[in-house]
Amino acid sequence: MSDQEILQSLRKAIELDRNYFVKAKTDKKLDPLRSQVDRLLENISQETKTKVEQEISKAESMAKRMESWFKSEFSDINARDKYTSACEGIREAKRKLEGHGYFDYLDALRITRDVNEDFASVQPSIRDELYYSERxxxxxxxxxxxxxxxxxxxxxxxxxxxxxxxxxxxxxxxxxxxxxxxxxxxxxxxxxxxxxxxxxxxxxxxxxxxxxxxxxxxxxxxxxxxxxxxxxxxxxxxxxxxxxxxxxxx
The missing domain is CATH 1.10.287 (Helix Hairpins)
Structure with a gap:
Protein backbone atom coordinates (compact mmCIF):
# COMPACT_ATOMS: atom_id res chain seq x y z
CA MET A 1 0.00 0.00 0.00
CA SER A 2 1.41 3.35 -1.01
CA ASP A 3 1.90 6.23 1.42
CA GLN A 4 -1.00 8.12 -0.15
CA GLU A 5 -3.31 5.13 0.21
CA ILE A 6 -2.32 4.75 3.86
CA LEU A 7 -3.10 8.40 4.51
CA GLN A 8 -6.47 8.13 2.72
CA SER A 9 -7.35 5.03 4.74
CA LEU A 10 -6.36 6.84 7.92
CA ARG A 11 -8.59 9.81 7.04
CA LYS A 12 -11.56 7.50 6.43
CA ALA A 13 -10.91 5.68 9.70
CA ILE A 14 -10.87 8.97 11.60
CA GLU A 15 -14.12 10.03 9.93
CA LEU A 16 -15.75 6.79 11.09
CA ASP A 17 -14.22 6.77 14.57
CA ARG A 18 -12.87 9.92 16.18
CA ASN A 19 -10.64 7.86 18.46
CA TYR A 20 -8.39 7.03 15.51
CA PHE A 21 -7.30 10.66 15.60
CA VAL A 22 -5.57 9.99 18.95
CA LYS A 23 -4.32 6.56 17.88
CA ALA A 24 -2.71 8.04 14.79
CA LYS A 25 -0.60 10.31 17.01
CA THR A 26 0.84 7.43 19.03
CA ASP A 27 0.83 4.51 16.58
CA LYS A 28 4.47 3.43 16.10
CA LYS A 29 3.59 1.80 12.81
CA LEU A 30 2.97 5.26 11.36
CA ASP A 31 6.33 6.66 12.47
CA PRO A 32 7.83 6.30 8.96
CA LEU A 33 5.10 8.69 7.79
CA ARG A 34 5.04 10.79 10.94
CA SER A 35 5.42 14.20 9.27
CA GLN A 36 2.73 13.39 6.72
CA VAL A 37 0.44 11.94 9.38
CA ASP A 38 0.87 15.01 11.58
CA ARG A 39 0.12 17.23 8.62
CA LEU A 40 -2.99 15.15 7.83
CA LEU A 41 -4.20 15.40 11.43
CA GLU A 42 -3.65 19.15 11.41
CA ASN A 43 -5.58 19.46 8.13
CA ILE A 44 -8.45 17.37 9.49
CA SER A 45 -8.55 19.51 12.63
CA GLN A 46 -8.56 22.77 10.66
CA GLU A 47 -11.20 21.47 8.23
CA THR A 48 -13.43 20.55 11.17
CA LYS A 49 -12.84 23.94 12.78
CA THR A 50 -13.83 25.67 9.53
CA LYS A 51 -17.02 23.62 9.36
CA VAL A 52 -17.84 24.60 12.94
CA GLU A 53 -17.31 28.29 12.18
CA GLN A 54 -19.60 28.01 9.16
CA GLU A 55 -22.28 26.23 11.18
CA ILE A 56 -22.04 28.78 13.99
CA SER A 57 -22.34 31.64 11.51
CA LYS A 58 -25.38 29.97 9.97
CA ALA A 59 -26.95 29.33 13.38
CA GLU A 60 -26.39 32.91 14.53
CA SER A 61 -27.90 34.25 11.32
CA MET A 62 -30.98 32.07 11.74
CA ALA A 63 -31.28 32.97 15.42
CA LYS A 64 -31.19 36.67 14.61
CA ARG A 65 -33.77 36.42 11.83
CA MET A 66 -36.11 34.18 13.81
CA GLU A 67 -35.78 36.00 17.14
CA SER A 68 -38.85 38.17 16.55
CA TRP A 69 -40.92 35.07 15.81
CA PHE A 70 -39.86 33.09 18.87
CA LYS A 71 -40.35 36.10 21.16
CA SER A 72 -43.70 37.10 19.68
CA GLU A 73 -47.17 36.21 20.92
CA PHE A 74 -47.61 34.01 17.86
CA SER A 75 -45.22 31.26 19.01
CA ASP A 76 -46.06 28.84 21.80
CA ILE A 77 -44.04 28.16 24.95
CA ASN A 78 -42.43 25.04 23.42
CA ALA A 79 -41.10 27.10 20.52
CA ARG A 80 -39.72 29.74 22.89
CA ASP A 81 -38.04 27.05 24.99
CA LYS A 82 -36.53 25.58 21.83
CA TYR A 83 -35.18 29.01 20.87
CA THR A 84 -33.64 29.53 24.31
CA SER A 85 -32.04 26.09 24.16
CA ALA A 86 -30.73 26.75 20.65
CA CYS A 87 -29.12 30.03 21.69
CA GLU A 88 -27.45 28.26 24.60
CA GLY A 89 -26.24 25.64 22.12
CA ILE A 90 -24.58 28.36 20.03
CA ARG A 91 -22.80 29.72 23.10
CA GLU A 92 -21.68 26.22 24.07
CA ALA A 93 -20.33 25.60 20.56
CA LYS A 94 -18.32 28.82 20.76
CA ARG A 95 -16.83 27.73 24.06
CA LYS A 96 -15.90 24.38 22.51
CA LEU A 97 -14.34 26.17 19.57
CA GLU A 98 -12.03 28.01 21.94
CA GLY A 99 -10.72 24.67 23.20
CA HIS A 100 -8.53 24.35 20.09
CA GLY A 101 -8.80 20.55 20.13
CA TYR A 102 -10.12 18.19 17.49
CA PHE A 103 -12.59 16.59 19.88
CA ASP A 104 -13.79 20.04 20.95
CA TYR A 105 -14.35 20.91 17.30
CA LEU A 106 -16.31 17.70 16.74
CA ASP A 107 -18.52 18.39 19.76
CA ALA A 108 -19.08 21.96 18.59
CA LEU A 109 -19.95 20.72 15.11
CA ARG A 110 -22.52 18.29 16.49
CA ILE A 111 -24.06 20.98 18.70
CA THR A 112 -24.37 23.57 15.94
CA ARG A 113 -25.82 21.08 13.49
CA ASP A 114 -28.44 20.12 16.07
CA VAL A 115 -29.19 23.81 16.59
CA ASN A 116 -29.62 24.43 12.88
CA GLU A 117 -31.86 21.37 12.58
CA ASP A 118 -34.02 22.74 15.41
CA PHE A 119 -34.32 26.09 13.65
CA ALA A 120 -35.09 24.36 10.35
CA SER A 121 -37.81 22.25 11.99
CA VAL A 122 -39.72 25.41 12.96
CA GLN A 123 -39.69 26.86 9.43
CA PRO A 124 -42.70 24.86 8.13
CA SER A 125 -44.82 26.16 11.03
CA ILE A 126 -43.82 29.74 10.24
CA ARG A 127 -44.60 29.26 6.55
CA ASP A 128 -48.00 27.79 7.44
CA GLU A 129 -48.66 30.71 9.78
CA LEU A 130 -47.77 33.13 6.99
CA TYR A 131 -50.06 31.37 4.51
CA TYR A 132 -53.09 31.26 6.81
CA SER A 133 -52.50 34.80 8.08
CA GLU A 134 -52.47 36.14 4.53
CA ARG A 135 -55.72 34.29 3.77
Whole structure:
Protein backbone atom coordinates (compact mmCIF):
# COMPACT_ATOMS: atom_id res chain seq x y z
CA MET A 1 0.00 0.00 0.00
CA SER A 2 1.41 3.35 -1.01
CA ASP A 3 1.90 6.23 1.42
CA GLN A 4 -1.00 8.12 -0.15
CA GLU A 5 -3.31 5.13 0.21
CA ILE A 6 -2.32 4.75 3.86
CA LEU A 7 -3.10 8.40 4.51
CA GLN A 8 -6.47 8.13 2.72
CA SER A 9 -7.35 5.03 4.74
CA LEU A 10 -6.36 6.84 7.92
CA ARG A 11 -8.59 9.81 7.04
CA LYS A 12 -11.56 7.50 6.43
CA ALA A 13 -10.91 5.68 9.70
CA ILE A 14 -10.87 8.97 11.60
CA GLU A 15 -14.12 10.03 9.93
CA LEU A 16 -15.75 6.79 11.09
CA ASP A 17 -14.22 6.77 14.57
CA ARG A 18 -12.87 9.92 16.18
CA ASN A 19 -10.64 7.86 18.46
CA TYR A 20 -8.39 7.03 15.51
CA PHE A 21 -7.30 10.66 15.60
CA VAL A 22 -5.57 9.99 18.95
CA LYS A 23 -4.32 6.56 17.88
CA ALA A 24 -2.71 8.04 14.79
CA LYS A 25 -0.60 10.31 17.01
CA THR A 26 0.84 7.43 19.03
CA ASP A 27 0.83 4.51 16.58
CA LYS A 28 4.47 3.43 16.10
CA LYS A 29 3.59 1.80 12.81
CA LEU A 30 2.97 5.26 11.36
CA ASP A 31 6.33 6.66 12.47
CA PRO A 32 7.83 6.30 8.96
CA LEU A 33 5.10 8.69 7.79
CA ARG A 34 5.04 10.79 10.94
CA SER A 35 5.42 14.20 9.27
CA GLN A 36 2.73 13.39 6.72
CA VAL A 37 0.44 11.94 9.38
CA ASP A 38 0.87 15.01 11.58
CA ARG A 39 0.12 17.23 8.62
CA LEU A 40 -2.99 15.15 7.83
CA LEU A 41 -4.20 15.40 11.43
CA GLU A 42 -3.65 19.15 11.41
CA ASN A 43 -5.58 19.46 8.13
CA ILE A 44 -8.45 17.37 9.49
CA SER A 45 -8.55 19.51 12.63
CA GLN A 46 -8.56 22.77 10.66
CA GLU A 47 -11.20 21.47 8.23
CA THR A 48 -13.43 20.55 11.17
CA LYS A 49 -12.84 23.94 12.78
CA THR A 50 -13.83 25.67 9.53
CA LYS A 51 -17.02 23.62 9.36
CA VAL A 52 -17.84 24.60 12.94
CA GLU A 53 -17.31 28.29 12.18
CA GLN A 54 -19.60 28.01 9.16
CA GLU A 55 -22.28 26.23 11.18
CA ILE A 56 -22.04 28.78 13.99
CA SER A 57 -22.34 31.64 11.51
CA LYS A 58 -25.38 29.97 9.97
CA ALA A 59 -26.95 29.33 13.38
CA GLU A 60 -26.39 32.91 14.53
CA SER A 61 -27.90 34.25 11.32
CA MET A 62 -30.98 32.07 11.74
CA ALA A 63 -31.28 32.97 15.42
CA LYS A 64 -31.19 36.67 14.61
CA ARG A 65 -33.77 36.42 11.83
CA MET A 66 -36.11 34.18 13.81
CA GLU A 67 -35.78 36.00 17.14
CA SER A 68 -38.85 38.17 16.55
CA TRP A 69 -40.92 35.07 15.81
CA PHE A 70 -39.86 33.09 18.87
CA LYS A 71 -40.35 36.10 21.16
CA SER A 72 -43.70 37.10 19.68
CA GLU A 73 -47.17 36.21 20.92
CA PHE A 74 -47.61 34.01 17.86
CA SER A 75 -45.22 31.26 19.01
CA ASP A 76 -46.06 28.84 21.80
CA ILE A 77 -44.04 28.16 24.95
CA ASN A 78 -42.43 25.04 23.42
CA ALA A 79 -41.10 27.10 20.52
CA ARG A 80 -39.72 29.74 22.89
CA ASP A 81 -38.04 27.05 24.99
CA LYS A 82 -36.53 25.58 21.83
CA TYR A 83 -35.18 29.01 20.87
CA THR A 84 -33.64 29.53 24.31
CA SER A 85 -32.04 26.09 24.16
CA ALA A 86 -30.73 26.75 20.65
CA CYS A 87 -29.12 30.03 21.69
CA GLU A 88 -27.45 28.26 24.60
CA GLY A 89 -26.24 25.64 22.12
CA ILE A 90 -24.58 28.36 20.03
CA ARG A 91 -22.80 29.72 23.10
CA GLU A 92 -21.68 26.22 24.07
CA ALA A 93 -20.33 25.60 20.56
CA LYS A 94 -18.32 28.82 20.76
CA ARG A 95 -16.83 27.73 24.06
CA LYS A 96 -15.90 24.38 22.51
CA LEU A 97 -14.34 26.17 19.57
CA GLU A 98 -12.03 28.01 21.94
CA GLY A 99 -10.72 24.67 23.20
CA HIS A 100 -8.53 24.35 20.09
CA GLY A 101 -8.80 20.55 20.13
CA TYR A 102 -10.12 18.19 17.49
CA PHE A 103 -12.59 16.59 19.88
CA ASP A 104 -13.79 20.04 20.95
CA TYR A 105 -14.35 20.91 17.30
CA LEU A 106 -16.31 17.70 16.74
CA ASP A 107 -18.52 18.39 19.76
CA ALA A 108 -19.08 21.96 18.59
CA LEU A 109 -19.95 20.72 15.11
CA ARG A 110 -22.52 18.29 16.49
CA ILE A 111 -24.06 20.98 18.70
CA THR A 112 -24.37 23.57 15.94
CA ARG A 113 -25.82 21.08 13.49
CA ASP A 114 -28.44 20.12 16.07
CA VAL A 115 -29.19 23.81 16.59
CA ASN A 116 -29.62 24.43 12.88
CA GLU A 117 -31.86 21.37 12.58
CA ASP A 118 -34.02 22.74 15.41
CA PHE A 119 -34.32 26.09 13.65
CA ALA A 120 -35.09 24.36 10.35
CA SER A 121 -37.81 22.25 11.99
CA VAL A 122 -39.72 25.41 12.96
CA GLN A 123 -39.69 26.86 9.43
CA PRO A 124 -42.70 24.86 8.13
CA SER A 125 -44.82 26.16 11.03
CA ILE A 126 -43.82 29.74 10.24
CA ARG A 127 -44.60 29.26 6.55
CA ASP A 128 -48.00 27.79 7.44
CA GLU A 129 -48.66 30.71 9.78
CA LEU A 130 -47.77 33.13 6.99
CA TYR A 131 -50.06 31.37 4.51
CA TYR A 132 -53.09 31.26 6.81
CA SER A 133 -52.50 34.80 8.08
CA GLU A 134 -52.47 36.14 4.53
CA ARG A 135 -55.72 34.29 3.77
CA UNK A 136 -57.26 35.55 6.99
CA UNK A 137 -56.13 39.10 6.24
CA UNK A 138 -57.75 38.95 2.83
CA UNK A 139 -61.02 37.74 4.37
CA UNK A 140 -60.84 40.37 7.10
CA UNK A 141 -60.26 43.15 4.57
CA UNK A 142 -63.29 41.96 2.61
CA UNK A 143 -65.42 42.05 5.75
CA UNK A 144 -64.09 45.50 6.56
CA UNK A 145 -64.97 46.67 3.06
CA UNK A 146 -68.46 45.22 3.42
CA UNK A 147 -68.89 46.92 6.81
CA UNK A 148 -67.83 50.27 5.33
CA UNK A 149 -70.40 49.81 2.58
CA UNK A 150 -73.12 49.01 5.12
CA UNK A 151 -72.23 52.10 7.13
CA UNK A 152 -72.41 54.23 3.99
CA UNK A 153 -75.80 52.78 2.98
CA UNK A 154 -77.33 53.22 6.42
CA UNK A 155 -75.93 56.74 6.72
CA UNK A 156 -77.52 57.66 3.41
CA UNK A 157 -80.83 56.16 4.51
CA UNK A 158 -80.63 57.99 7.82
CA UNK A 159 -80.06 61.40 6.25
CA UNK A 160 -82.58 60.84 3.45
CA UNK A 161 -85.35 59.80 5.82
CA UNK A 162 -84.48 62.57 8.22
CA UNK A 163 -85.03 65.13 5.47
CA UNK A 164 -88.24 63.41 4.32
CA UNK A 165 -89.56 63.33 7.89
CA UNK A 166 -88.84 66.99 8.42
CA UNK A 167 -90.56 67.92 5.18
CA UNK A 168 -93.56 65.70 6.01
CA UNK A 169 -93.95 67.43 9.38
CA UNK A 170 -93.25 71.04 8.47
CA UNK A 171 -94.68 71.34 4.94
CA UNK A 172 -98.39 70.83 5.81
CA UNK A 173 -98.10 73.27 8.69
CA UNK A 174 -96.52 75.93 6.48
CA UNK A 175 -99.06 75.33 3.72
CA UNK A 176 -102.10 75.49 6.03
CA UNK A 177 -100.89 78.46 8.06
CA UNK A 178 -99.97 80.45 4.96
CA UNK A 179 -103.38 79.68 3.42
CA UNK A 180 -105.23 80.96 6.49
CA UNK A 181 -103.02 84.03 6.58
CA UNK A 182 -103.73 84.83 2.94
CA UNK A 183 -107.47 84.55 3.58
CA UNK A 184 -107.07 87.01 6.45
CA UNK A 185 -108.35 84.44 8.91
CA UNK A 186 -106.02 85.37 11.77
CA UNK A 187 -107.81 83.31 14.37
CA UNK A 188 -107.46 80.16 12.30
CA UNK A 189 -103.84 80.97 11.53
CA UNK A 190 -103.02 81.39 15.24
CA UNK A 191 -104.90 78.20 16.10
CA UNK A 192 -103.03 76.28 13.42
CA UNK A 193 -99.72 77.58 14.67
CA UNK A 194 -100.55 76.34 18.15
CA UNK A 195 -101.98 73.01 16.98
CA UNK A 196 -99.22 72.31 14.50
CA UNK A 197 -96.67 72.97 17.23
CA UNK A 198 -98.23 70.06 19.07
CA UNK A 199 -98.34 67.99 15.90
CA UNK A 200 -94.71 68.79 15.17
CA UNK A 201 -93.77 67.63 18.64
CA UNK A 202 -95.56 64.31 18.16
CA UNK A 203 -94.13 63.99 14.67
CA UNK A 204 -90.65 64.66 15.96
CA UNK A 205 -91.00 61.92 18.55
CA UNK A 206 -92.20 59.51 15.88
CA UNK A 207 -89.40 60.50 13.51
CA UNK A 208 -86.75 60.16 16.19
CA UNK A 209 -88.02 56.68 17.05
CA UNK A 210 -88.17 55.80 13.37
CA UNK A 211 -84.69 57.12 12.63
CA UNK A 212 -83.08 55.79 15.80
CA UNK A 213 -82.83 52.26 14.46
CA UNK A 214 -80.68 53.50 11.58
CA UNK A 215 -78.54 55.51 13.95
CA UNK A 216 -78.21 52.53 16.29
CA UNK A 217 -77.31 50.22 13.41
CA UNK A 218 -74.64 52.64 12.22
CA UNK A 219 -73.13 52.71 15.71
CA UNK A 220 -73.10 48.90 15.85
CA UNK A 221 -71.42 48.76 12.45
CA UNK A 222 -68.80 51.28 13.56
CA UNK A 223 -67.97 49.06 16.54
CA UNK A 224 -67.59 46.08 14.20
CA UNK A 225 -65.44 48.19 11.89
CA UNK A 226 -63.13 49.17 14.74
CA UNK A 227 -62.73 45.54 15.79
CA UNK A 228 -61.93 44.51 12.22
CA UNK A 229 -59.37 47.30 11.88
CA UNK A 230 -57.61 46.05 15.02
CA UNK A 231 -57.71 42.52 13.66
CA UNK A 232 -56.24 43.69 10.36
CA UNK A 233 -53.36 45.45 12.12
CA UNK A 234 -52.67 42.35 14.22
CA UNK A 235 -52.62 40.15 11.11
CA UNK A 236 -50.31 42.57 9.30
CA UNK A 237 -47.90 42.43 12.21
CA UNK A 238 -48.06 38.64 12.26
CA UNK A 239 -47.36 38.48 8.53
CA UNK A 240 -44.45 40.89 8.89
CA UNK A 241 -42.89 38.80 11.66
CA UNK A 242 -43.46 35.58 9.70
CA UNK A 243 -41.85 36.91 6.53
CA UNK A 244 -38.89 38.24 8.48
CA UNK A 245 -38.38 34.87 10.18
CA UNK A 246 -38.44 32.71 7.06
CA UNK A 247 -34.95 31.68 5.99
CA UNK A 248 -33.55 29.49 3.26
CA UNK A 249 -32.30 26.39 5.00
CA UNK A 250 -29.47 24.71 3.13
Missing amino acids: ELEECNNKLKHTDEEIRKNSNKFHTRLIVSLIAIIAPWIFSASGAYERGDWAVAVLMVLSWGFVIGLGSLFSRSYLWRYHSKIKDLEVIRLEKMKEVESLKQRILVSKKSIVSVI
